[in-house]
Amino acid sequence: MSPTKQQSFRSHASIDPAFHYVAFAALLFNLVVGIIFVVMSLHTQLLLGLWVVVLSVALFILFFKSRSYPLKVQDRIIRLEERLRLEALLPDELKRRIPELNEDQLIGLRFASDEELPSLVEMTLDKKLDRKQIKERIQNWRPDHWRI
Numbered sequence: 280m281s282p283t284k285q286q287s288f289r290s291h292a293s294i295d296p297a298f299h300y301v302a303f304a305a306l307l308f309n310l311v312v313g314i315i316f317v318v319m320s321l322h323t324q325l326l327l328g329l330w331v332v333v334l335s336v337a338l339f340i341l342f343f344k345s346r347s348y349p350l351k352v353q354d355r356i357i358r359l360e361e362r363l364r365l366e367a368l369l370p371d372e373l374k375r376r377i378p379e380l381n382e383d384q385l386i387g388l389r390f391a392s393d394e395e396l397p398s399l400v401e402m403t404l405d406k407k408l409d410r411k412q413i414k415e416r417i418q419n420w421r422p423d424h425w426r427i
Contacts, residue, residue, distance in 0.1 A: 298346070306342055310335040354386055361385040368396050376404055387413030392421050 294300075313335040317328035362385065365377050380388070384403050387410035391399045395418055403413055 302342060306335070306338050310339065354382060357389055358382050358385045361389050364393075365396070365400065368393055369400060370397060373397060373400055373404075376400075379404055383410045384408065384413060386410055389423060390414055390421050391417050392419035395419055 310332070313328070313331040316331050317325070320328040362377060365380075365388075366374060369377070380400070380403065387408075388396065388399065388403065391413075399413065399416060402408065402416065406412075408416070
């Protein structure tokens with residue numbers, strides 16, 4: 280996503296067409312071809328057909344894991360960054376409550392401006408808001424252009 284593009288609740292998610300569309304479609308096509316190959320080779324080369332399907336499934340697993348592992352690392356970094364930010368911006372009575380915020384809530388709070396962060400943290404803790412509910416309540420969006 281371009282650093283100059285305005286972000287909001289509706290526009291903050293990003294899609295990588297090469298990954299989300301092209302690679303996924305190619306792997307899905309490969310799996311379908313592998314299944315067809317198994318069916319066609321039931322009486323001739325069954326072992327080879329099964330091996331193609333096993334490899335196709337393994338590629339799908341790699342595809343999803345190659346996306347989920349970096350996202351988990353990013354979530355951990357966001358959690359750390361937001362705890363440091365909260366420590367710097369919150370009044371003392373809310374600083375003591377930082378450990379009550381879960382990872383999902385911290386990730387949602389990263390989009391809140393510094394000015395609205397204390398009231399949003401208090402609301403999050405009192406009403407047990409989830410990530411989506413937090414993002415919906417943000418008035419002054421703080422963009423995150425580095426998320427993969």
